[in-house]
Amino acid sequence: MDTRTLGELLDTLGEPALRLLTAPAGLTTPVTEVLLYDAHAPFPDRAPGALLLAVGVRADAAAALVDEAAAARMAGLVVRGGDGPSSGQGPSSGRGPSPGQGPSSGHLLASEQGPPSPQGLADAADRARERGLALLTVDEDAAWHHVHLLLAGAVGARPSPAGGAALGDLFSLAGAVATAVGGATVIEDPRQRILAHSTIPGQPVDEPRRQGILGRQVPGSPENTEQYRVLFASQGPVRLPALSAEELPRLAVAVRAGGETLGSLWVVDDGTLAPDAEEALAQGASTAALLLLRARAAQELSRHMTGDLLRRLLDGTAEPATAAERLGLAPGTPVRVAAFALEGAAAGAPDGEQAALRLLDLVRLQCEARYGRHACVLVDGVVYALLPGAYGRAGERQRRLAEDIVRRAGQALRVPVRAGLGDVVPEVAEVRGSREDADLVLRVLGPEETVAAMEEVRARAVLLRLSELLGERRELAAGAWRDIMAYDAGHGTDYARTLVCWLDAGCDMARAARLLAVHPNTCRYRLRQARAQLGIDLDDPDERLVLWLQLRTLAGLRGANA
Template identity: 30%
Template sequence: MSEDLIGAGTGTGDDPALGVPGAPLARVAAVLGATVVGAGRGAGAVTVGGVIIAEPGDALGDLTGVLVLTAGVRGADAADQVGAAAGAGAAAVAVRVDTTGVPVAADEVPAAVRQCAERAGVPVLAVAAGLRWDQVETAVRGELARAAAAERGGGPRGDLYALAQTVASLTRGLVSVEDTGHRVLAYAGSADEADEPRRRSILERACAEPCLSHMREWGVYRRVRDGDEVVDVAARPELGLRRRLVVGIHAGPRPLGTLWLQEGDRPLADRSDQVLRGAARLAAPQLVDHYYLGDPDGRLRSREDLAHGLLTGRFNASALAVHLGIAPTSGASVVAVDLREEPDAGDAARRDARLAEAAGMVSVHAAAYRRNALVAQACGQIYVMLPEPADRAPAERPLLRWTNDLVTVLRGHTRTPVQAVVAGTAADLADIPVVKLRGHHGLEILARTPHRAVETHDRLVSPLMVREVLDVLDRHGGVRHPGLEALAAHDAAHGTELARSLLRYLDAFGEVGVVAKELSVHPNTLRYRVRKAVALAGLDLDDPEHRLAAMLGLRLMNRGSGAENGAPFFPH
């Protein structure tokens, strides 16, 4: 191999994989069925940002961050190549060794190679001698592309690797995307759990012919070409084949490819078939670009921007509908989702990444539920827009079921108390921002009760009405009840809880036993507090207007203390 060729692929301008954090060496090893020796425990933290094939005698330039494949030698004869690559700064060196199986056993690596690796402080990737270096290089570049996709961030962005990772996270399986020529375009999932047909497809970047023959014989490809049926392919242990689900990716009647899901060491998650169907719909525009050499990243980011414009009302809704492939006369149901992550839980970049990952999961579920669903982020929340035909009223019960399923999935993956509000249906697309605002306000109300996962805007109308009344009173600072202000001042001066006790008493319709238990006081103590509060504030609780004024006034003062409807009531 020429010196010029060795130099290519090590500069950031020539190798698009460089300049990113890189692919973990441990993952590369798992994909190849290789083992890592040398460099001690630190080998597990090594990443590679590029890959080259080098032969004995090649002049090696700066190989910082590069995995070097030692061509022309194998076993103990590769020791000198290991030392030369280490001297050039290589991140790791791959050596082919004779082995009895895959993965390669550490004791099958010649002692000369292990000793050289330890002296040079460079990890050695021991690869089965039966693998060709071009196969290894292809697999490594696939991992570099996967790592680059992960660095850009998951979520509904148009990157097939990011979409594959989202599906793998949701289903607990191993995912791959193939075009109609059975070439592997993207993949995700634990390499350690891959069966032999999948391992070969990743290494060769194409489905292996024996597996193809079986799938054709079983009628799998015929079934996925005919529609969006998710085909369940049973495990065939005698063929080394684990269970798989597969669905076709289509643009109208035209097949574009297939989306595969292999079962790993654990059973696939419930509703994995629905996840797969939604992901196939999201993958279709990207495969269109694959065939017609378009710009999937740019086009799908533009679609996200348009969806955000529809949500916020920045652009003409009818014009946006044309670009988004939605009938301009459509309405749309809106679902608002909040992850409820703690504000101080990590830095802003981490929160943004988690939100993007969650938005990707929401996109997959939404696409499975409704083909033309749109997902956008706003105000640190996620909004789903589900276009509805103008002549058909949406069914609330299925939408509630879907929203509950979605929140259950998100809670499981984010480990946060995710909540969602079914905000309602906009009569036409131009009204979506109004409905979005209902969802936003509904989430603020729902935050008071973390145990409630999902609510509808209609069921939150009462607290929302009270909130609007309080907003009006808040804007008119002169509307205050002097007796209640005197009551709050008394509590602050004497460390009592008369105001809080009075509001809880009014909220509970005078049920002394319930409120006394809540406040951990004797019922007679509560009665005394209420009598004293009424006397200090000058209230007549037999008068309904006095009761209403007291409830609104106390809530307004509680809001000013920063704890609307919650304890502690007032600072004291």
């Protein structure tokens, strides 16, 4: 069996998702399974290599559980906790927790218990060290079901982009079911996509099954829809009649786990199925449920890992060459960052965080449909996606993709969504710059705009950044513009607006007068008075440029809006 070691588990999930307090047996300790602690169920006598999640047990009350886990020869115990023991002693393995790390998934449900005390964690770590048991912690706000999903996925299979190991096992299962039942078998997901099929020689197949396998999708029809309704309403295998002259009947069963429908198994019934075909198919469904859950866990783990990798790329802490390889990007592949965000008040609404998570799912789904394995991540309420090959036609397709996502998200979430596309960068090493571009695009989008690329709004973006730069530096924020604004405020004049309109109009007096809705002579008079009263030199092109930038960016005036 291809087991994972404790060290591999930590390398796979990493901090802050999982922190190690102590590992007295070392990081090569094998981890064979992940168990959830149940205070109302008998504790296992032996569970060598198991990692136990201490559900409902505070770290400072975990001494008895440490003893029981050690006696059962478990590999380790996972508790809720902070950044590590207060004693300052790191784990005996040499790998310690990282103080100050925030939650790995801020959207996870909060614990029903308060945080354990630092001394309680230190005492638990000492007890585990004495008993030779590894002790790990997860974040206070991590939901146990999510922790179990990630750990089970990491332990149960080497992670692959879409649960490849588990889906490979589904093909083996389809063959085993076909042999036991006596008919050609397919395994489907709830959306009627074919995940695996049998290839037993001599078993008859009909044309609809053949076409479904070729297209990886069951052809839709009202008759098909009715059969699925009957199937999913049944608690066991059902026999379904042929829908056409070229089709054979079917024996089918829904695949469920914990009340959730995960998919279905279908067997072609040519009249020669085994006498115990229904019982064998029901057993196959139980195994399929485990494999589908395992595939989901592996997919969730893969998404978690690629999302974390993208997060580190965006903040500049990931090694670019390694990150590109892990994301499946060839060296020198041009990329750009797309940013999606809920608009205005929707982001700050009470359910804004949940809406942002749904937006993440929608962006990921649309990107995976076009690019396959894909990196998306939610950071501070903004969903970022890394889009490869962004020049020429690819750039146009990405613009259409962003528009499609914004439209679909607005309909699904019932809140406005906006998107910004950063500049194309020639390689992954420059992704951080494209992310900054995308953020800037979101900030300068107009009230009627929902999607834009940096090249479309560059002038606005430059002015915004200039306004921030000018406002931060005393020497750049000083100048005649302040005197003009103060004079207008004290004397009831309109020199600042007049100057901005004149400069926006390219120093054309007639156009400036139209912007101000006054006679050109009035505009001309105001400019003469501004020169005389404030001593500004409008004949100097440098002074005109600086005055225009300061009035536009710092005073926020604009001729088009005057």
